[in-house]
Amino acid sequence: MITHGTTHRSLRGLRATLRRLAHQWRLPAELRARLTLSVSTVAAEELDAGRIVTLHVAPEPTPDGRPPQLAVRLRTPLAPPGVPAPRDLPLPAERLPGAVTLWRVPTQSCAPMAESSLGQLGLLQGEVRAGSAVERADALAAEQDRLTRELNETNSGVLALYVQLEERDEQLRRAHGRTLRELEDALRPPPVRIEGLEMAVHYAPADTHAPTGGDLYDWFRLPDGSVHITVVDALGHGVTSTRSALNVTHAVRTLALEGHPLDSIVARTDEILLPFDGELMSTVLLVRIDPGTGRLSVANGSHPPPLLVRADGTTTLVEVRGRGIGYPLAGSEAVRHEQLGPGDLLVLYTDGLTESRRDPIEGEARLAAAASRLRDLPIAEFPGAIAAELHTRILHSDDTLALAVRRTMPTPGGTP
CATH class of the missing domain: 3.60.40.10 (PPM-type phosphatase domain)
Structure with a gap:
């Protein structure tokens, strides 16, 4: 039985590992995408907070002799309260004790492809493009987050400057009014x-x-x-x-x-x-x-x-x-x-x-x-x-x- 256990500090690394394992186990493209999106949804909050998650992948035999299922377990430091319920994820899952989320994924064979055979068979061009698109999407999402933060900071700064200018303008109006009233008083004899x-x-x-x-x-x-x-x-x-x-x-x-x-x-x-x-x-x-x-x-x-x-x-x-x-x-x-x-x-x-x-x-x-x-x-x-x-x-x-x-x-x- 071949198992894989890895720890991850970034969402990009977690997705890359999932895509690699999905290719090895010959999962269909749609199933790979749903699995990757579901695991990413559960892990995102913990990774954004700087905490480590553990991914464990292992085949599980089925009682009727069909190809084994692939058990994908994601362990997070805390139970993820802010994500959808396991059944509402793109690929439904189970919630296990110890902050573990489990996906059971059907496979097409009883053994994964060897790492060396992947290079011989080659990846389909469309899958390569899909992987690149996901990476670009990750990069764009990170850039959007950065720009959003900078825009919010800029807006806050502009608002603060506007308030300061309004206060300064009001001070100038009052000073102008006092000066003119003093001038009027000087021009109007008692x-x-x-x-x-x-x-x-x-x-x-x-x-x-x-x-x-x-x-x-x-x-x-x-x-x-x-x-x-x-x-x-x-x-x-x-x-x-x-x-x-x-x-x-x-x-x-x-x-x-x-x-x-x-x-x-x-x-x-x-x-x-x-x-x-x-x-x-x-x-x-x-x-x-x-x-x-x-x-x-x-x-x-x-x-x-x-x-x-x-x-x-x-x-x-x-x-x-x-x-x-x-x-x-x-x-x-x-x-x-x-x-x-x-x-x-x-x-x-x-x-x-x-x-x-x-x-x-x-x-x-x-x-x-x-x-x-x-x-x-x-x-x-x-x-x-x-x-x-x-x-x-x-x-x-x-x-x-x-x-x-x-x-x-x-x-x-x-x-x-």
């Missing part, structure tokens, strides 16, 4: 502190990621004691419009401090700036308030009119005709005068406040109603409350500026 008047302002950009815009204001005290307020709305958004608005406020401040009449400042600003910036277009509103007497003066260049809210809740739009910077025939056609009494409130704003629904007339009516209802709020809360009231529904997003000035009630023994 309220003037002067007895007889209290002031507050609210500003909100159209795009929170780009908080600069063309809506700017300026307020300062003139040598005669009156307070000058400038409100500007330059065409466009972002840093370019901020630069244009800043040029306007600086030119107006220079002209006002030089003593130019209020009704000439809009036209003179246009004359100064247009030669340097032919694309500049901006509305501008100029207001003077005498805190002692309450005298109010207004000049306008295409800007929405201020809203005067009396202490009793009645409202008036202080309208003045005029054309803004960069418009044909820029300038204010007149200066309108009003009287602020104790408790009266003046609201200055840009069109982003009243045109959020694209209808300025409706916006002005809603502004008047809201300002009348909210007039007794503390001055620091009033501009923000007005913006929140008018922006309950926004159809047209724009930079928004709301500025409020209230003439305070006279104090005992003091000036109003």
Whole structure:
């Protein structure tokens, strides 16, 4: 009786031994393939884990005198739980104690071909090609496993890099936003502190990621004691419009401090700036308030009119005709005068406040109603409350500026 016992550390070596023994025992090609695939399926997990398997092949006599069966035993270190049941393998098997899987294979003769006779008979060309194909398949499978691992590692690396880039981008956006907000704060002066008047302002950009815009204001005290307020709305958004608005406020401040009449400042600003910036277009509103007497003066260049809210809740739009910077025939056609009494409130704003629904007339009516209802709020809360009231529904997003000035009630023994 001829038996064969071998140990194996690789799937390729195990398959080569099986093919050689199958040729020796003259197994049909289909049976050889099923046996090789079945044994490989059972052994693959153990070999991949680096463990050794033992293959034992021996003939077993049959009781009826037919050619002997070939008993193929595969011993693995552990019972193979992750493989199909023995009966479900391409060539059914039996599971024996001791982690042994047994295949009984019918043979065509009672003895195998000798090793030397294999060379004399030669292998069929098709079998040689089949063996080569199996080897190539093994090599391709190994290469596919390697490429799959490398691809998974690459994908993991790309995902990690993507997350890092997203985090970095978010950090840059936040830093950019902080820088722009600091720039905005530097461009927007705090309220003037002067007895007889209290002031507050609210500003909100159209795009929170780009908080600069063309809506700017300026307020300062003139040598005669009156307070000058400038409100500007330059065409466009972002840093370019901020630069244009800043040029306007600086030119107006220079002209006002030089003593130019209020009704000439809009036209003179246009004359100064247009030669340097032919694309500049901006509305501008100029207001003077005498805190002692309450005298109010207004000049306008295409800007929405201020809203005067009396202490009793009645409202008036202080309208003045005029054309803004960069418009044909820029300038204010007149200066309108009003009287602020104790408790009266003046609201200055840009069109982003009243045109959020694209209808300025409706916006002005809603502004008047809201300002009348909210007039007794503390001055620091009033501009923000007005913006929140008018922006309950926004159809047209724009930079928004709301500025409020209230003439305070006279104090005992003091000036109003």
